[in-house]
Amino acid sequence: MATVLIVYNACKPEAARRAQETAQWLQAAGYGVVLADQPTASRWSQPPDPNLALVITLGGDGTLLTGAAIAAPAGVPLLGVHMGRFGFIAQVVPDQLIDALQRWQSGDYQVQERLMAQARVEGEVRVSFALNEITLLRTPTAPMLNFTIRVNDLLLTTYPADGSLVATPTGSTAYALSVGAPVVHPQAEVLILAPISPHTLGARPLVLPPNARISIEIRCEATNEPNAQAIMTTDGRRHQTLGMGQIVHITTAPFRTKLLSFNEGEFFEKLRDRLLWGARVNE
Incomplete structure (x- = not known):
């Protein structure tokens, strides 16, 4: 059975709640699930399951970096869910998570390989x-x-x-x-x-x-x-x-971090929206 690891920021109640809901959805879809808060996952030197197929992170970029340290050496794709303040690396927001998982199941996604x-x-x-x-x-x-x-x-x-x-x-x-x-x-x-x-x-x-x-x-x-x-x-x-x-x-x-991606132009959107790229702030 393919297993999905969910790493979440336990300091955010919404992230913990979403992690539980996502685990239930995945189990109903036939996947094994491992749930871990960020401090626990950061102590692992090996993936928690040999059949790991996907790592999901729920939190900010710090949580995603913890997930990357597990996913990348194992060659497993990573799906970051933005629930932090800045979230420049995460690919989806919470309300898009189930849709993203359905697209992952059907192969309707791209993989960004990050050095x-x-x-x-x-x-x-x-x-x-x-x-x-x-x-x-x-x-x-x-x-x-x-x-x-x-x-x-x-x-x-x-x-x-x-x-x-x-x-x-x-x-x-x-x-x-x-x-x-x-x-x-x-x-x-x-x-x-x-x-x-x-x-x-x-x-x-x-x-x-x-x-x-x-x-x-x-x-x-x-x-x-x-x-x-x-x-x-x-x-x-x-x-x-x-x-x-x-x-x-x-x-x-x-090895590379393999990020699941569903929007080819998301990097440029983040430059505009989060770094105010090209904005004239005095207007």
Whole structure:
């Protein structure tokens, strides 16, 4: 029996209610169902069922990112239901969910394959994955840090800053947007390298090809503080503490997030409606 995983934001009563209603509909349609709140699902390292056919998320983009971490490695499609504040990635609103599931059953949908990034700290085996971005950021008590960037083992630059991030096209409208990186169509195949609060006018975001191998070394040249630390986060969820001199290697992940899509122009609609693209706000 094919199984559907429903991940929901338990802090939103409406999301929990919709999750129960959707589970009942799917069970009546002959599917097995696994229900999980976001904190529970975020702790899983493997899919909860070997016959997983679809992952549904009910909440904001944070809930969807949790679902992507489960769906993408398993090659399973993901349907995001927007029940948050901004919801730039989610594809449908709650009232469209049952119709979307019926279209999924009949094959009347498109799949958007979204590039993901992966990070590994040099000397370690563990690999972290992100649909939006991988961020290296100084801790609140650390002084300004220095980030030495190499691409394909070739030196690019060293800049003093609070941090550095590597974003995917999907992530170009998330944290990367706040640090001045360009908006990139989510189905483009690129990586975006951007400094966070650099103390120089010469450090700017850079768009790189998907086969780029980015290495970022962290040091503290301003004070040579040996105990200074940085934090690596993937999609703002998984955190790892880094010491001075450590190097993080970032590349494209070997799999993609497969988003169910029912509206080819939805990205441009979101640019207009949620980022007010081209709007003259003084009129």
